[in-house]
Amino acid sequence: MLNLEGRTAVVFGLANKRSIAWAIAQKLHAAGVNLAISYQNERLRADAEDLVAELPGAQLFQCDVSADADIDRVFAELKERYGKLHVLVHSIGFAPADEMKNDFVLTSREGxxxxxxxxxxxxxxxxxxxxxxxxxxxxxxxxxxxxxxxxFPRYNVMGVAKAALEATVRYLAADLGRKNIRVNAISAGPIKTLAARGIGNLSEMLKAHADRAPLGRNVEQAEVGGAALYLASDLSTAVTGEVHYVDAGYNVMGF
Incomplete structure (x- = not known):
């Protein structure tokens, strides 16, 4: 296990025990990282508190990332408590349910x-x-x-958003590299998370993935957590602007 004692990480996007954010938090905590974990709203507070209780020393923060005031408040609190940060994990994705059910051409402006x-x-x-x-x-x-x-059928506007996210990773990497800040994305295979439940054909996606991936199976949250630990560590100090696949090899297959 890597030793990252003395470093501080903030993980955004905790929803429940199936969250990729939770798997990443567990890996970072096991490596000795001082951990701050953020959840979205009061509805998720109880589950977040129960989970964080399993990680001694971890601190919990509420943050709605669509509100600039919330973001400003959380980073002010993080600065006061920790002084500095070494790792930021952004495990957040959302689109209104109707945008995932309807044909893509019917995507609304607001969605x-x-x-x-x-x-x-x-x-x-x-x-x-x-x-x-x-x-x-x-x-x-x-x-x-x-x-x-x-x-991917019914992934719809989230596919377009993820394409924009990957472009954003590259532009942020170029911007922040001079500060020795690396920015990378993990492209995980389909996993049964709270967010993934909004995809109408998730079970079909999981079956197709396992059938076609070179490793012949789906991916577990802990495996994504392990990749995040690598990207958080000094093993990846020359890696930035990249999309790192953790998908059992599915992306290399043409048929």
């Missing part, structure tokens, strides 16, 4: 805006808040999906 605001712009806003605290350099990690590159 498009919400998907990009919550899923993409939030990475820019959080990176802007974190960068001044990364005085020793740092690693920013977000979560994407292969639907950014290829069409």
């Amino acid at each position: 498009f805006r919400i998907a990009h605001d919550v899923s993409v712009y939030s990475l820019i806003a959080l990176s802007r808040g974190a960068a001044p605290l990364m005085t020793e350099g740092g690693s920013i990690i977000t979560l994407t999906y292969y639907g950014a590159e290829k069409v």
Whole structure:
């Protein structure tokens, strides 16, 4: 196990025990990282408190990433408590349910805006808040999906948002590299998370993935957590602007 004692990470996007954010938090905590974890709203508070209780020393913060005032408040609190940051994890994605059920051509203007605001712009806003605290350099990690590159039925506007997210990773990497801050995305295979439940054909996606992936199976949250630990560590100090696939090899297959 990597030893990252003395480093501080903030993880955004905790929903429940199936969250990729939770798997990443567990890996970072096991490596000795001082951990701050953010959840969205009061509805998720109880589950978040129960989970964080399993990680001694971890602190919990509420933050709605669509509200600039919330983001400003959280980073002020993080600065006061920790002084500096080394790792930011952005595990956030959302589109209104109707946008995932209807044909893509019926995507509404408001649904498009919400998907990009919550899923993409939030990475820019959080990176802007974190960068001044990364005085020793740092690693920013977000979560994407292969639907950014290829069409998956009913993934719809989230595929377009993930494509924008991956472009955002590259532009942020170029902007922040001079501060020794790396920005990367993990493209995970389909996983049964709270967010994924909004995809109408998730079970079909999981079966197709396992059938076609070179490893012949689906991906587990802990495996994504392991990749995030690598990107948070000094093993990846020359890696930035990249999309790192954790999908059992599915993306390399043409047929």
